[in-house]
Amino acid sequence: MDRLESMEVFVKAVDLGSFAAAAAALDLSGPMVGKHVRLLEERLGVRLINRTTRRQSLTDFGRAYYERCRIVLAEAEAADALAADQL
Template sequence: MDRLTSMAVFVKAVDLGSFAAAAAALDLSGPMIGKHVRFLEERLGVRLINRTTRRQSLTDFGRAYYERCRLVLAEAEAADALAADQLSEPRGKLRVIMPVHFGRRCVAPILLQLAQRYPALELDLSFSDPIADLAEDGCDLAIRTGILEDQAGVIARRIARQRMVVCASPSYLEMHGWPRQLGDLGSHQAIIYRRSGRVVQPWLFPRGDQAAV
């Protein structure tokens, strides 16, 4: 039997004055109440309750043990309440790393609203584009764009889709002309987004249900 449960049954039996009343209050059978009390008595090696067919009374040790059990159960309730409070309102430090531009423009405003809603939550925000090692960097959450190549030891979720576009300044187009078809791009200059020295992915352009590089 669980000792804490048996303590709670014992205290209820003392508070209500009989095993029958405790059984009704706890939705247990009368014999089960007796089993919990006997479990404590056998574990302690001492009688807690003097019980006859008409009445029950605490022994001297039982009275002292009853008071201690009340304290233990109150502390257990307080501990459970603390855990429930932690679950009901986020608190503590949340370390988040995110891409510079996407993070500042899209993610940070949402996190700041979250911090305003939960004052006990402390945000530690980092902005960088390289792929982060959550364990090495001590991060709780990393928001990244692109394909996650190594998912070992992490839980990954897609939160949004990002669409890349090809654009050019009016002065560039005036100097070099407009590309009319995909093949024309090969003769144009381009500024390509790289991550950790590598092009993130080739340029893909939709063509019907397929993609052409």
């Protein structure tokens, strides 16, 4: 899976407050959202989100990673916009 895509899914899940809401917004299944987050956690070797069947909350590291992901995604979008301006 693409790391930037997984970061985008993670950020959307945090922004919307649930995997189900992120899945609906991104036109993905709930399990696929969970898989993206789980793969990020495995790659990083740390939990990003504490989750139960009823709620989710960011870990301290998850909060810091979320902020960095937002910056990375904004920069990637700005880079794409720069290229689009050249057309």
